[in-house]
Each structure stands twice: as C-alpha cells, then as structure tokens.
Amino acid sequence: MTFNNFHALNTRKYRKSENKVTKDTLYWKQLGLPSLVKEFGAIDYIDFSNVEPYNFAATCSVRVQIYSPITKLVAKNLSKFQENAYGGSFRKDGRLLVAGDEEGNVKLFDTNSKHILRLFKGHSSAVHRTFFTPDLQCISSFSDDKTVKLWDISTEKLVQSYEKHQDYVRAGCVNPTSSDIVASGGYDNIINLYDFRTNSSTIRMDHGCSIESMIFLPSGGILLSAGGTEIRVWDVISGGKLLAKLSHHHKTITCLHVSSNGKRIFSGGLDRHVKIYDVSSYQAVHTLTFPNSVLSLGVAPNDQTVVAGMVDGLISIQNMENNDVNLKSNLKEVEKKEILPIYIDHDIPEVEDKQTETHYDHWLRKYEYVKALDYVLKPYVISKNPHVTISVLQELIHRKGLKRAITGKKNSIALRLCKFITKFLSEHRFMRVLIDVANILLDVYKDSAYELTGDLGKHIVFMATAINKEIHLTNELCELRGCVETLIDSSNKRQTDATLFISDKLKLDQSAQAEKSSILVV
Numbered sequence: 001m002t003f004n005n006f007h008a009l010n011t012r013k014y015r016k017s018e019n020k021v022t023k024d025t026l027y028w029k030q031l032g033l034p035s036l037v038k039e040f041g042a043i044d045y046i047d048f049s050n051v052e053p054y055n056f057a058a059t060c061s062v063r064v065q066i067y068s069p070i071t072k073l074v075a076k077n078l079s080k081f082q083e084n085a086y087g088g089s090f091r092k093d094g095r096l097l098v099a100g101d102e103e104g105n106v107k108l109f110d111t112n113s114k115h116i117l118r119l120f121k122g123h124s125s126a127v128h129r130t131f132f133t134p135d136l137q138c139i140s141s142f143s144d145d146k147t148v149k150l151w152d153i154s155t156e157k158l159v160q161s162y163e164k165h166q167d168y169v170r171a172g173c174v175n176p177t178s179s180d181i182v183a184s185g186g187y188d189n190i191i192n193l194y195d196f197r198t199n200s201s202t203i204r205m206d207h208g209c210s211i212e213s214m215i216f217l218p219s220g221g222i223l224l225s226a227g228g229t230e231i232r233v234w235d236v237i238s239g240g241k242l243l244a245k246l247s248h249h250h251k252t253i254t255c256l257h258v259s260s261n262g263k264r265i266f267s268g269g270l271d272r273h274v275k276i277y278d279v280s281s282y283q284a285v286h287t288l289t290f291p292n293s294v295l296s297l298g299v300a301p302n303d304q305t306v307v308a309g310m311v312d313g314l315i316s317i318q319n320m321e322n323n324d325v326n327l328k329s330n331l332k333e334v335e336k337k338e339i340l341p342i343y344i345d346h347d348i349p350e351v352e353d354k355q356t357e358t359h360y361d362h363w364l365r366k367y368e369y370v371k372a373l374d375y376v377l378k379p380y381v382i383s384k385n386p387h388v389t390i391s392v393l394q395e396l397i398h399r400k401g402l403k404r405a406i407t408g409k410k411n412s413i414a415l416r417l418c419k420f421i422t423k424f425l426s427e428h429r430f431m432r433v434l435i436d437v438a439n440i441l442l443d444v445y446k447d448s449a450y451e452l453t454g455d456l457g458k459h460i461v462f463m464a465t466a467i468n469k470e471i472h473l474t475n476e477l478c479e480l481r482g483c484v485e486t487l488i489d490s491s492n493k494r495q496t497d498a499t500l501f502i503s504d505k506l507k508l509d510q511s512a513q514a515e516k517s518s519i520l521v522v
Contacts (some may be wrong), residue, residue, distance in 0.1 A: 008357070008358070008361050009358075009360065009361055009364065009391050009392065009395055010391065010487075011385075011387055011391040015301075015387050020290060021239070022257075022285065024278075024285035024286045025277065025285075025286055026382040027247045028276065028288070030320050030321050031288075031306060031318040031319070031320055031321070031493050032316070032318055032319050032320070034290075034316040034317060034318045035072045035316070035317045035318075036291075036314050036315070036316055036317075037067070037072060037314070037315040037317065038313055038314060038315075039048040039060045039061070039065065039314075039315060040060065040061045040313060041060045041061035041084075041313055042060065042309075042310070042311045042312070042313060043056075043058055043059070043060050043295055043296050043309020043310060043311075043313065043315055044059045044060060044084075044086050044087065044295065044296060044309070045057075045059040045086065045087045045088060045089070045296050046058050046059075046089060046297060046298035046307050046308075046309050046315075047089040047090055047298055047299070048090070048298050048299065048300050048305075048307075049090045049094035050090070050094060050301060051093060051094035052303065053068060053069070053070060053073055054069060054300045054301060054304065055067060055068055055069065055094075056298050056300070056305070056307055057088045057089070057090060057097060058088075058296075058307075058309060058315055059084075059085050059086060059088040059099060059296075060309070060313065061076060061084060061085070062079065062081045062082070062083065062084060062085060062095065063078060063079040063081060063085060063477065064077075064078040064079075064085055064099050064109075065077055065078075065086035066078070066097075067307075067315075067317070068481075069300060069304070069305040069307070069317060069319065071177045072317050076111060076114055077114070077205060078099070078109050078114055080107070080109075080114075080116055080313060081099075081101050081107075082101070082103060083101055083103050084101065084102040084104030084126075085097060085099050085100070085101050085102075086099065086100045086101065086102075086125070086126065086127060086128045086129070086130075087100050087128055087129040087130050088130075089130060089131055089132070089280055090103055090111070091136060092134075092136060092515055093131070093136075094109060094111065095110065095112065096109065096110060096111065096117070096132075097109045097111050098130045098131070098132060098139050099127065100123075100127025100128060100129065100132060100141060101126070101127065102126045102128045102146070103126075103247065104120075104121070104122075104123035104124055104126060104127055104143065105119060105120065105121055105123070105127070106120035106122075106123070106127055106130055106141045106151065107119055107120075108139070108153065109223060115288070118153060118156050119156070120139070120141070120156060121153045121160075122149060122151075122158050122161070123141065123143040123145050123147065123149065124143075124145040125143055125144035125145040125168075126143065126144045127141050127142065127143045127144075128142060128143070128144065128168075128169075128170045128189075129141070129142040129169075129170070129171065129172045129401075130142075131172065131173065131174045132174070133150075133174055133179040134174065134175075134176060134177070134178070134179045135179040136153075136224060137153055137154070137158060137179070138150050138151060138152055138153060138171065138179065139151045139153060139517070140174055140182050142169045142170070142171070142172035142184055143169060144168045144169070144170075146163055146165045146166065146167065146168065146169060146186070146455060147161055147162060147163045147165075147169070148161070148162045148163075148164075148169060148172065148182065148184045148192075148194065148419070149161045149162075150182070150196055155501055159196070159340065160196045160199075162184075162192070162194055162200075164184075164190075164192045164194075164200075164201045164213070165184070165186035165188050165190060165192065165211075166186070166188040166190075166316045167186050167187035167188035168186060168187045168209075169184050169185070169186045169187075170185070170186070170187060170211070170212065170244065171184070171185035171186075171211045171212055171213050171214045171225070171226075172184045172185065172214060173214045173216050173223075174217050175216050175220045176216055176220050177219070177220035178216055178220060178456055179196075179280075180196045180197050181193065181194070181195060181196075181220070182194045182196065183214055183216070183223055183236075184214075185211030185212075185213075185214045185225055186205065186210075186211060186226070187210040187211070188210075189206055189208055189209055189210060189211065189227070190204060190205070190206060190207070191203075191205040191206075191207055191211065191214070191223070191225055191234070191240075191415075192206070193205075193223075193236055193240070203239060203240040204240070205225075205234055205238060205240040205242075207225050207227045207232055208228070208230070208232075209227045209230075210223050210227050210228070211226065211227040211254065212226050212227055212253060212254050212255070212387035213225075213226040213253070213255045213256045214226070214255060214256065215257065215258055215265075216258045217258060217262060217279065218258065218261075218262035219262075221235065221237040222234070222243070223236050223238070224256055224265065225489075226253040226254070226255070226256050226267060227252075227253070228252060228253070229247055229249045229251065229252065229253060229269075230245055230246065230247045230253070231246040231247070231253060231256070231265075231267055232244070232245055232246075232392060233245075233282065244282045245269075246277060246282055246284075246364055248267075248270040248275045248284045248435060249267065249271050249273060249275065250271050251269050251270035251271035251293075252269060252270045253267050253268070253269045254268055254269055254293075254294060254295050254296070255267070255268045255294065255295065255296050255297040256297075257297045257298065257299050259299035259303055260303055262279065263278070263279050263280075264277065264278065264279065264285075265277040265279060266295070266297055266299060266306075267297075268294035268295070268297040268308060269293070269294060270289050270294070270311075271293070272288070272289060272291070272292060272293055272294065273287055273288070273289055273290075273294075274288040274289075274290065274294060274297060274306075275287055276288070281382040282457055285343075288306070288308075290308050290310060290316055291310070291314065291316075292310040292311055292312050292314060293310060294308050294309070294310055295310060295311055296308070296309035297309070303320055303406045304319065304320050305317065305318065305319050305320070305438045306318045306320075321507050329467075344440070359372075359375050360375050360376055360388070360392050361416050362374045363375065364392070364395065367401075369396055369399070369401040369402070369404060369405040370405045370413070372392055372396070372405075373392065373393075373396065373402070373405045373406075373413060373417075374413060374445065376388055376389040376392045377389065377413065377416040377417065377420065382423075386424055386427075387429070387430075388419075389420065390424075390429075390430050390433050390434075393433055393434075393437050394433050397433075397437070397440070402437065402440050403440050403443065403444060406440070406441065406444050407444050411454075411456045414441065414444070414445070414456060415455055415456045415459060417437065417441060417495060418441070418456065418459040418460055418462070418463050421434050421437060421438050421463050421466075422459065422462050422463045422466045425463075425466050425467065425470060426466075426470060431470075438463065438467065445460070491520060
C-alpha cells in the first residue's frame, strides 16, 4: 500500500540520544544492590586483602575495621589509636596491616592477633598514607610534616627520609615492580618521584592543583595523579611526560584505584560519582552513583566486590552477582549490533512491506493542517512523544501552514500551543523551533493581544515570562563564560611569563658560566 510517493515525516531527529549499551555497561550492571554500613566519622581509606576471603580494611575515626565482604560484618577491629587513624593498608599476604595516625606514628599490626608489632616514630605531623614495598621488607609513609620516609620492618629504624615538598603530603604510592621507587603528591601541586638508592628526587612534575590520590599501573611505568577535577597520566619512564588528562568529574576527585587485572581505572569524587575508565583509551566506560560524596574506594580481586567510603561514615558494599548465562546472552546481542555491515555486489528486491500511515502524516498528505496540529497537541501525544509535536510544527512552518492553522480558528488550539511552548521552551532540542512558533503565534494575535481575556491571555503572559527567564539565564551564562575565559587567559599568560623568566635566567647563568670559564683559561 503506497501513498502517492508521499514521504512520511521524520520525527527521529528530535528524539533524546539513547545510552549505548556496551560490554562494560552489562558487566558492571551485574553489581548487586548496595549494602550500607554506618561508621563513626568519614571513611578515610579502604584497602582489600589479596588473600581469600578478600576482607577489606576501612580506616575511620580512631580505628581500622576489617570487614568480611560476604557477611558485611566486622571481622576484626584494630582500635589501638589515641587520635584519628589514616591509610590502613594490607601487606600482599594479608597477615600484616600498617596505618598512620594524627600523632605522626606509623603502626604495624598482626591482623590475626590484632597486636601492634612495630611502632615507627619520626614524623612530627599526621601520617595520612602508608604502604608496604613490593619486597615486603619496608614501609613508606607520607606525612603532613612535608616528608616522605622509608622504614625497615625488621629493625624498626628509619632507612631514608626526603623533604622535597612545601606543603602537606596527602598522597603517595609505591611502584609495584620496584621496591626502590616511590611517588608522593602534595598540596603544593608537585609530584616527586624518589629512588631510595639516591638522596634526592629523580623526577619532579606539576599537577596544577592539590593532589589527593595517586596510583601506579601494574606495569610500573605509568603514574596517575588526581587533584581538583582532573586526573593526569604521566609516563615516568620517559622522565615524567604528560600522556593524558581525564576530566569527567565536576567536583574534587578524592581517590583512585586499578581493577580488572589492570584493565580498568576507578575514580571517586565529591560529586557522588565513581567513574570507570578503560586503560587502553582512557575513555570513561561506566559510572556508579552513591548517596553521598565518595572519599575512598576499594575493589576486590577479580572485581567480586566494590566498596565505597563516604564523608558521612557510610560504607557501600556491592557484590558481583554470578549471572553468567544472562551476561553471555547479552554480550552476544551487543556483539551482533557491533558487527560491521556486509557489502554485497547485487541486491534482490524484496516484497514491499505494508506501510502504516500515522494520523499526522494522513492529515499532512491531505493538507489538513488544522487537524494535523490538533492531533499532535493532544495531551497523550505531548506527554509521550513531544518530539512528534515539534516535527509537525517544523513541517507546518516550512509549508507556511502554521499561521493559517491558527488564524481565525478557535482559541483552544492557540491555548494548547501556548502551554506547550511554556513547558518545553527550556529543552535545548526544541528551543529553536519553539522560538519560531512563538513568533508566529504573537504575529497572529499582535493586534488583539491587549483584548485577550481568560485562559489564553493568561497563558500568553506565562509564555512571555518563560521567554524572559530563558533570556536572563542566557545572559548570565554568557557573563560566566566571559569570566572563565578571562581566568584561563590570565593563567596561560602567567605560565608564559614564568617560562620566559626561567629561560632568561638559564641564559644568564650560561653566559656567567662562560665568562668564568674564559677567565680561568686566561
């Protein structure tokens, strides 16, 4: 059944863009409903044991709680702290745990007996992060006294100490492939890379804002730093080259974690979101949302459990549901959609399918513009498919039939049109078309606008108010954009001036050195 070569109206161009279903979406949606546990105080740090049953340590207030991810209950409680505890992390074998505290001490615990095995004293301020080195023989600590220290576990003595920062050191990490390489990040925006075999930092990088968290990728050659709303990726093998910048959060990023055997990166922030990135492309592939700002994050081996700690003391525990059958079937469907099209050398015509003509296409084909407009302004069409109404309005404007459809008719159509414009004017997909529709509507009633009474007159005033609000908002956004551009320009100028100053100073130093060498030669 054909309609005299009449082309149906294209309404898809105004539809909302649908989220693409990917393998990552299906995989991470296997996480079950979160179990929430309440602690006293913000959750400073979360770390998983690498040994079954993969318990995790949550550092909060004056204790370190060791939870079972299966029962979601506290298995052990390490509470031998006088002040706040920070950064409790397991050793590889899960038998020892190290944590810092507000007093500047570093404490080593036996996770089975809960006894303190070693007490390392030497920091003068709070120690926020502590980690074991890969050889299991030393502990590195990062403190508010601007120092990074290395401690020998067997002798309980200080091995090495560095003071290369100008502000608090709240972030740090140990290279997973070398026990001698450690990185630290401070509130002075600087990242320092140390080799414990030397007495100075080997690489120095500028993140641009205070650094909250750092991690090495499993290869040990790539370092990630989080500060502000940005994650920066550094190649430490090539001397600290900046590889990428990731900016998917709109509030401060507080924690980083590597999962999926080094294939995925997690980042949590104060915007209540946890973003998941693909290591190969550094693209965000999934987002998890939590009830409050995320301070700490942990992922169990093989992604069996995802735990997030929040500022209000809530701990969210999500276990992966083993639903392999559904996952495989869903993955097959996604793979089918991702298959490239097959090109053929000839096409066999098929029997033409029956076409179903929509109501609005029927009236448009017969040039019954009033009936087409009346149909798409019905409440059930507007509520379910507003993009259809917009498409018909645009088609009527192109045909110069909208003014005819409104002029000389009952005010009911104009009233419904006013309500539609007022409701959807702020929708960016529809704004351009609705501005044209509002202009045509006002042209029709420009001579009798002051005589209108009742609902139509009232809703024309509402429409004018909505338009004024949008104009005011647009002006404010333009002003904000100008302020941001000014700040960016001034920042770039400062960086340029600093670069020129450094280059000039280097030239002066080189010339002075050349003069000294010439004097010595004489």
